[in-house]
Structures are given as C-alpha cells and as structure tokens.
Amino acid sequence: MPFANTSILPMLSEAGIGLRLPHIAEVLATRPRAGWLEIHPENFLPNPHAMELLTELSRIYPISVHTVGISVGSAMGIDRLHLSRIGEFADRIDPVFISGHLAWSTRDTEYLNDLLPLPFNKEALELVTTHVKEVQDTLGRPYLVENPSSYVGFHATTMSEVEFLSELVLRTGCRLLADVSNVVVSAHNMNYDPYRYIDSLPADAIAELHLGGYTTERNLLIDTHAAAVADPSWELYKYTLHRIGPRPTLIEWDNDIPSLSKLIAEAEHAEAISSQAVQPEVHCATR
Amino acid sequence: MPLAEIQLLFRDAIVADDSMRILPFLAGGPDPEIGLGIHRRNYESSLVTALLTKFPATVWLAGTRFVTEAARCFVRERPPRVPCIAEYGQEFPQFLSKMSAAERMPYLQEFAEMEWHVGKVAVEIDERCLSREDLSQIDQDALADLVFSTQGGVRYMEASWPIDDLLKLYLTETGPGRYPLEPTDVWIEVRGARGEFHIDRLAPSEFVFRKSISEGSSIGAAAESALEADSAFDPCQAFARLINAGLVTGIKQKGGQP
Numbered sequence: 001m002p003f004a005n006t007s008i009l010p011m012l013s014e015a016g017i018g019l020r021l022p023h024i025a026e027v028l029a030t031r032p033r034a035g036w037l038e039i040h041p042e043n044f045l046p047n048p049h050a051m052e053l054l055t056e057l058s059r060i061y062p063i064s065v066h067t068v069g070i071s072v073g074s075a076m077g078i079d080r081l082h083l084s085r086i087g088e089f090a091d092r093i094d095p096v097f098i099s100g101h102l103a104w105s106t107r108d109t110e111y112l113n114d115l116l117p118l119p120f121n122k123e124a125l126e127l128v129t130t131h132v133k134e135v136q137d138t139l140g141r142p143y144l145v146e147n148p149s150s151y152v153g154f155h156a157t158t159m160s161e162v163e164f165l166s167e168l169v170l171r172t173g174c175r176l177l178a179d180v181s182n183v184v185v186s187a188h189n190m191n192y193d194p195y196r197y198i199d200s201l202p203a204d205a206i207a208e209l210h211l212g213g214y215t216t217e218r219n220l221l222i223d224t225h226a227a228a229v230a231d232p233s234w235e236l237y238k239y240t241l242h243r244i245g246p247r248p249t250l251i252e253w254d255n256d257i258p259s260l261s262k263l264i265a266e267a268e269h270a271e272a273i274s275s276q277a278v279q280p281e282v283h284c285a286t287r
Numbered sequence: 288m289p290l291a292e293i294q295l296l297f298r299d300a301i302v303a304d305d306s307m308r309i310l311p312f313l314a315g316g317p318d319p320e321i322g323l324g325i326h327r328r329n330y331e332s333s334l335v336t337a338l339l340t341k342f343p344a345t346v347w348l349a350g351t352r353f354v355t356e357a358a359r360c361f362v363r364e365r366p367p368r369v370p371c372i373a374e375y376g377q378e379f380p381q382f383l384s385k386m387s388a389a390e391r392m393p394y395l396q397e398f399a400e401m402e403w404h405v406g407k408v409a410v411e412i413d414e415r416c417l418s419r420e421d422l423s424q425i426d427q428d429a430l431a432d433l434v435f436s437t438q439g440g441v442r443y444m445e446a447s448w449p450i451d452d453l454l455k456l457y458l459t460e461t462g463p464g465r466y467p468l469e470p471t472d473v474w475i476e477v478r479g480a481r482g483e484f485h486i487d488r489l490a491p492s493e494f495v496f497r498k499s500i501s502e503g504s505s506i507g508a509a510a511e512s513a514l515e516a517d518s519a520f521d522p523c524q525a526f527a528r529l530i531n532a533g534l535v536t537g538i539k540q541k542g543g544q545p
Binding site: 047104117118152222 | 288289290291293294295297298301302312313314315316317319321322323325326329330333334366367368369370371372373374409410411412439480481482
C-alpha cells in the first residue's frame, strides 16, 4: 500500500481532543474551538443516538477513529466481523485517521478490555504484519499504530520496541501514532531513555501524536488518562516537535473526565507549544 | 514458547488470577509481578466500573458493596465476548440473582433485567413511524398476513414483581424506610430514544400482541396469540393504538421479507 510520506495525510494544525460520550451534546451545542475530534468507535457502534450526534459533528469537525477493539497482536487472529463494522463506521464518517494499538486484547472469543503487551520478536512481528496488512486492505486506508505503555516485558523479546515499529512500517506501509506520554510512562517503567526512543523512531512515518495524563503508583507510572498532561510529557512533546516538526496532536482524557473547557485548555497548550516548534533537525540529537 | 501459549498464560493471570505460570517468562521493569498486577487491575476495574455504571438503580436497590462484589465475580467467570463494552453485561442480572445474598431479593433479577432494557432503549433513535394514512392504502384483506417492523427502542418483559414501581422510587429519589412489596404479575413495555425512556404497564393480551409483532409475527398471528390470553381482546383497536403510539415503522411481507 503506497503511503510514501505524511504529506498525503491531512495536516491538522490545531490540536484535537478525545471526544467522550459525556461531552458530545456540549460539543454539538457550543462548537468549541478544537482542531479535530478523536473517538473510540466501540463507544458508538452500540449507541445509535451517539452515532447520530457524531454524524452531525463529522460535518463540523474532522474526526479521527481510534479503535480499541482491533487486536493486531492476537495470536488467535483478529475479529473480522468487528473489523468490517469499523470499515462501515469509517465509510459513514470519513475519518482523517484510523488508528489502533501495538497490543493484543482478545484471546479466542474473549475481549480482555486492556491493551496487553507483546514480546518484540520475529514471531510477533510476522503476526502483527499480517494483521496490519489485513486491516489496511479491509479499510482501504493507512492504519496508524500506537506505541504501547508498558509495565512488563518478556524474556522472549529479541528487538527493541522502536526496532519492531520501524520494521512494521517498512513491511506494511502503516503510519505511526506516537503517544508521547506512553513513551514517558514506558521509559520510566522499563528503564530506558525516552529522548533516545524519540530519536530512533522513523520520523517520516509519524502521522499523529497523543498526549494523555498518567498517575504514579509504587514508583511506576500508570497510563490512566485520568489527569492533566504531566510536565515530563510536555517536555518530551517539545523535543519531539523539535525533532520531527509539527504533527496533528491530540489530548486524551478517559477517566475522571474533566470539564470540556479544561480539555480544550490542554489542547490550546499543545498548540502553543507546537506553534513555537522550530524546523526539524536533520541529525539525531544526542543526550 | 509460542506466542499463543504466552497469551493463554497471560490471560489466565489477569482473568483467573493465576500468575505463577506466566511469571517465569516475564522480564523488565522493577518487578514483573507488579507490572502484571497493573494489567489484572485494569481488566477488573474497567469492567466492574462499566457494570456499576450500567446498573445504577440495581446498585441503589441492592447496595454498592453487594453489586460490586458480584461484578468482580462476574468479570472473572464471564469475560466479555464482544468488543464493545457497552454490550457487556446482559447476563449480569441472572448472575447477580444467583449470589447467596440475593436470596432475600427474589425480584432482583427482573429489576436488573428491566434496567438493562432501559439502558438499551435509551440510546436508540426513533425512526419515522407509519401513520393511519400510510396504512389506509393497504388492502384490508391482506392486513392480517403482513409483518411490520417496529421502533428499535422498545422492549417487552413480563415480571412477577412490580419492578416498575420500584424503579419509579429510584427515579424520584424516594427512599421509604419500609416499602411493602408483594408478588404481582406485570406486563411491561419499555420504550426509549435519544436519552429518554418511559415504562408502561400493558394488559396481558395487549402485551402479547405487541410483543409478537415486535418479534416478527404477522398481525393475524399476533392477534391469535392475544386472543388466547384474553378472548375479549379487540385486535382492531389494539392495532390502532399501536399505530397511534408511533411504534410501527414499516411494512414487510409475510415471513419477514421487506
């Protein structure tokens, strides 16, 4: 699938917000200044009323579809029926992006409702490659794969997460959704340098950035999306923009959801940082 | 170890709390057991929260502690089999009623089932309904054989307790110190759309008639079933009430063909 560079993807200069069900009516009524909206299709597929409102919103805002139910890392395969429903959903609202996670969440017929980790090795790479190709072929669009937030690894891992993602891009032509806060969380928990991680990502493949809040517990960072974006994430975001240039950026907040105005303020802060970003450097920064 | 086997062990660790078999394969982070525990908690807390959010009236009726504990057991014994968590929990009312502490609440399952239906119909949308004028163009001789489609936001349930009255107490935030509840057969229509809902009691024959039509029976077959429930049932008037209520949205041929 020929996805040569991000120039074919829409450049959304204003930051977007993750649209959750409690905010839909308010967004529709007040039409706040937000560059774009990102939604989880799994919240809308069983909710015709919310779908009706989203269809109306899609005439006002660019919409990005961020799936949590396409489990590209599942050894037992992906749910083709669900993938087909996502395809129909996408046809209806014509999203600017469709994205999901480098993770697995299904086993046999069970949906475990969490983004579970993969060992980064040849077997997993081949499996995820096959699934991402199938997703892209079915959707007829590039799929954006998001880096995970990690709490545990595997002895079976034989390559780094960045090596895995880079190879996946080469093999499938997929794009990357770089969740900057996930990098902060994983780097802290798994003891690596988040800045080197950003340096090593294939910059041309990064189509979207995420920022979300995390919480601290027993010296671990937990990707709860239940708080404002933390300073280390903002700092890494600045650095990322410095390295790769501006990218469509989204604020996620899924638990203890704040007022819409607070969410918009976070997005405006991201925009302010983005507008100050200098041109990307050619060479890798060393730290 | 193959990936499929690793994922099976990982699944058992987070769903069935059996982490001993996966731990030798885990590495990285300050302590793999703590990392695994985060996934275990994510699984349980996200689903328990989803269930408590879906059954607030049941929580009000049976108590937060009891329903939360039941939800914890439920997510371990019956993991979701659907990718959309909003669709998870249909079996929870029955599961709840099997808990030993539910013995003193024989109405609990029916009450929770009604709440499940309320949650489903409230997110539906009303479609354009057929009017009397639309129906006047139908050959009256063919009417009995026709099958009609109905609004998506309608559910019918028969209960042996006045669970609709209980729900009204919840909705009006009425908390009597003592509320006498006697077994009473009730036939309930739950209807909703776009965030709103209402609950009506129907006569048994009207209930059978409407339920049969909503399940795809022809008008004639639905009328026959209703007449078995009540020989005085008037199909013409019942059909007129159905149309006036805006419940009929389209006509199919007999056998369910559109």
